[in-house]
Amino acid sequence: MEILLVIIIGLLYAAGIYMMLRRSLVKLIIGLILLGNGANLLIFLLGKIVKGEPPIIADTEKMLGEIYADPVPQALILTAIVISFGLQAFAIILIKRAYKVVKTDDLDEMNATDEDL
Amino acid sequence: MLIAVISGFVFALVIPLIMGRLKSKSTLWAALLPLSIFVFFLSILPEIQDNGHVRISYQWVPSIGVNLDFYLDGLSMLFVLLISGIGTLVFIYTSAYLKGHHFLDRFYAYLSMFMASMLGLVLSDNIYTLFIFWELTSISSFFLIGFNNDSEASRKSALTALAITGIGGLFLLAAMVGLGHVTQLNQISAMSSLSEVIQGNNLYGWILLFLFLAAFTKSAQFPFHFWLPGAMKAPTPVSTYLHSATMVKAGIYLLARFTPVLGNHEWWNGPLIIVGAITMVYAAIHALFRLDLKGILAYSTISALGILVFLIGLGTSAALLAAAVFILVHALYKATLFLVTGIIDHETGTRDVSQLGGLNKVMLPVGIAALLAAISNAGIPPSFGFVGKDLIYAATLGMGDLAWPLTILAIITNVALLFAGFLAGIKPFLGKLPERFQHLHLPGPAMYAPPLILGILCILFGLAPFLLESSLIQPVVAGLTGTEPDFHLQLWHGFNLILLLSVITIGSGTALYFILKPSENLLSKVTAFEGISPESIVRLISSGFATFSSGWTRFFQNGYLRYYLITILSFISLMLAYRLFTGITLYVDTSTMTAVTFYEAVVLIIMAVAILFTVFSKSRLVAVASMGVVGYSFCLIFLFYSAPDLAMTQFSIDTLTVILFVLVLYNLPKYLKLSDTRDRVRDGLLSLAFGTLISILTLEVMNETVSKETSQYYAENAYILGKGKNVVNVILVDFRGFDTMVEITVLAIAAIGVFGLLKLHLRSTEKE
Numbered sequence: 001m002e003i004l005l006v007i008i009i010g011l012l013y014a015a016g017i018y019m020m021l022r023r024s025l026v027k028l029i030i031g032l033i034l035l036g037n038g039a040n041l042l043i044f045l046l047g048k049i050v051k052g053e054p055p056i057i058a059d060t061e062k063m064l065g066e067i068y069a070d071p072v073p074q075a076l077i078l079t080a081i082v083i084s085f086g087l088q089a090f091a092i093i094l095i096k097r098a099y100k101v102v103k104t105d106d107l108d109e110m111n112a113t114d115e116d117l
Numbered sequence: 118m119l120i121a122v123i124s125g126f127v128f129a130l131v132i133p134l135i136m137g138r139l140k141s142k143s144t145l146w147a148a149l150l151p152l153s154i155f156v157f158f159l160s161i162l163p164e165i166q167d168n169g170h171v172r173i174s175y176q177w178v179p180s181i182g183v184n185l186d187f188y189l190d191g192l193s194m195l196f197v198l199l200i201s202g203i204g205t206l207v208f209i210y211t212s213a214y215l216k217g218h219h220f221l222d223r224f225y226a227y228l229s230m231f232m233a234s235m236l237g238l239v240l241s242d243n244i245y246t247l248f249i250f251w252e253l254t255s256i257s258s259f260f261l262i263g264f265n266n267d268s269e270a271s272r273k274s275a276l277t278a279l280a281i282t283g284i285g286g287l288f289l290l291a292a293m294v295g296l297g298h299v300t301q302l303n304q305i306s307a308m309s310s311l312s313e314v315i316q317g318n319n320l321y322g323w324i325l326l327f328l329f330l331a332a333f334t335k336s337a338q339f340p341f342h343f344w345l346p347g348a349m350k351a352p353t354p355v356s357t358y359l360h361s362a363t364m365v366k367a368g369i370y371l372l373a374r375f376t377p378v379l380g381n382h383e384w385w386n387g388p389l390i391i392v393g394a395i396t397m398v399y400a401a402i403h404a405l406f407r408l409d410l411k412g413i414l415a416y417s418t419i420s421a422l423g424i425l426v427f428l429i430g431l432g433t434s435a436a437l438l439a440a441a442v443f444i445l446v447h448a449l450y451k452a453t454l455f456l457v458t459g460i461i462d463h464e465t466g467t468r469d470v471s472q473l474g475g476l477n478k479v480m481l482p483v484g485i486a487a488l489l490a491a492i493s494n495a496g497i498p499p500s501f502g503f504v505g506k507d508l509i510y511a512a513t514l515g516m517g518d519l520a521w522p523l524t525i526l527a528i529i530t531n532v533a534l535l536f537a538g539f540l541a542g543i544k545p546f547l548g549k550l551p552e553r554f555q556h557l558h559l560p561g562p563a564m565y566a567p568p569l570i571l572g573i574l575c576i577l578f579g580l581a582p583f584l585l586e587s588s589l590i591q592p593v594v595a596g597l598t599g600t601e602p603d604f605h606l607q608l609w610h611g612f613n614l615i616l617l618l619s620v621i622t623i624g625s626g627t628a629l630y631f632i633l634k635p636s637e638n639l640l641s642k643v644t645a646f647e648g649i650s651p652e653s654i655v656r657l658i659s660s661g662f663a664t665f666s667s668g669w670t671r672f673f674q675n676g677y678l679r680y681y682l683i684t685i686l687s688f689i690s691l692m693l694a695y696r697l698f699t700g701i702t703l704y705v706d707t708s709t710m711t712a713v714t715f716y717e718a719v720v721l722i723i724m725a726v727a728i729l730f731t732v733f734s735k736s737r738l739v740a741v742a743s744m745g746v747v748g749y750s751f752c753l754i755f756l757f758y759s760a761p762d763l764a765m766t767q768f769s770i771d772t773l774t775v776i777l778f779v780l781v782l783y784n785l786p787k788y789l790k791l792s793d794t795r796d797r798v799r800d801g802l803l804s805l806a807f808g809t810l811i812s813i814l815t816l817e818v819m820n821e822t823v824s825k826e827t828s829q830y831y832a833e834n835a836y837i838l839g840k841g842k843n844v845v846n847v848i849l850v851d852f853r854g855f856d857t858m859v860e861i862t863v864l865a866i867a868a869i870g871v872f873g874l875l876k877l878h879l880r881s882t883e884k885e
Contacts, residue, residue: 044760077763
């Protein structure tokens, strides 16, 4: 399973970067999201994946048992997902707004400042 | 002694604050500082005579061997007296020359800063403080040259001077570090006993090269000489003080200081003789064609510096004696001539020799000072210059096989120098006084006294050289050669070859003075060669460098996001690939891995397909939807592998993102292919390579053992300390509660931003 996940990570990275290299702003955002997903999965995988043992303490116990999924990467990823949502939401709205003003989402046509326009 | 050095810096800090307040018309009192320093060092003179040196050491940064080690021997004493003595006169002179100038306080501050740095330089025994003071002189020189900061030429010259001497300073640091490395010592005075060790070391050549570059840039040796004529844009007191009497001699001082340590080796003597000889002849001939008084003096200064380098290069005790005497001779007469030039410039408003004449009628004391200096410059008896010139000829004649070629070079130089001295010192004062100068009158004594004092000294030391012999010159030569000096300074040696050479020099120089009349015509002939002068070459190099760097910047900082990405990614990929394929044996441990179940495989396949759809779809909607599918597949994976919280978060966030995308989708531009196939193939290859590398890297990292310490702590304490059963939640809201709070703040800011962007109504002027 790990090997398959590793392949998926590679695929996500490759796809993310490919999209970021496009000239369209929308594709740039999509690439960023894919790349972020790849990074999350990477962190998740490196924390050693465990099946069916969520890090939740049983009712009768005071601490986790012998085998449990590592809670630290999970906490990290949770933070990352939420933060990247903040970024995405802002970026999507920004693209929309920018498109309204400059009528293009081609990055190559956006490299001028106000004065040059 | 520390106080003597520091006082200049303190003075520099204080003077701009107090001078404005004092409202005193005369600023003559400022000269008390150099005067007291001069007197103080004069009082140490007998001690130097008896013991040879005085050493004082203050700890500064002992951990790296940077200490204020002051070492005062004959050589330092010569320079210290020059610096403070001429400093005193220059301070007095300035009070009249720049009287009422708006920035006079600043000027004094720079001057005293320079004086203090220069004193520190010649007193330093520590190689690092030597470097620091060396750079300080360059910096204060920069400020002084650029003192007329509203003139563009002035600023440009200041920059040139700083660039040239600053680069030299860096070479000095390199030389010093090299020396420190070879000797494991920081004190120059302790190094002379290790002379043979240093010369046997592989680094010797490099140390010499760097040291020479430092000395040549500072002392304006060919081909670095061109900053000095430019530096004449500075007010005349500065030219007098820095660019003829003291600072430019710092390079000479450096060479002399290291003569006992590095000298007496063919690698030392050869380059110094060659560069010194080229400089002295080249600059002396240049001086012949100048019209500007300061230009004449600048080139003759360069030539004199060339003579000094040449003499140090000869390295015999006769040559070192000649160098020691000539330093003093030159400082005295050249400072006089500069001060006189300043007076002429100040009173008449021109420095063009072809227009000046007859000034004796209006300013006789100045004329006398100039005449005395010109006599000393020419080496006519009974001046001190005559003593100096004799010693130079004695030194060149003592060089065995090379005696005659070297002597002839010296004669050519001296003839040209004599001409330059006459031109600057005699020509403006003799002949007919032009009509427009009739009304001129003698400036105040604060202006004409300093050159007059120096001019009289030129003759006095010639008539009575014994005044200096045992007190000043002998300790210098003893320090340089390391032997007991055995010579007497005399004006009259009897009829011999040297006297004959002197007569030839004086005769042909005087003849030249009457034959060659300076004019625009001659000047233009010389300027025709400017295209191949070192200055133009350096300017060419620097503009070439500017072109190169702007091209370089434009190539890498091109403003296109994807090229930045491509550069970064290719670099990382190549580094990673190199490391992976050379140093690491790939190894995958399958035994610890979990088995693949059917439904997991299906989820992964869906995910892979969704990724491909996202990338290659031609429709926005399909791409966004596929992205959603990728996100939901993530949820499932998180769910399979014991991360229910993640699954929930991913689910809600992904839904929100897709909704957001769809909401704004119709406001978005068409989803076009903007790039051509070639670009796409290139990007595809790059991203595939990077993805593959990441995969391989991940596989390798998975072999590492994971430290469970942190998780262990949370697992054990989540309930006991945090009173929560869901460990992930407890981490987020309790153990790392503050992080989460900040995260919420970030989200709030993003939300405000989104809201603002949505609600913002552009004014019609801002709409396209």
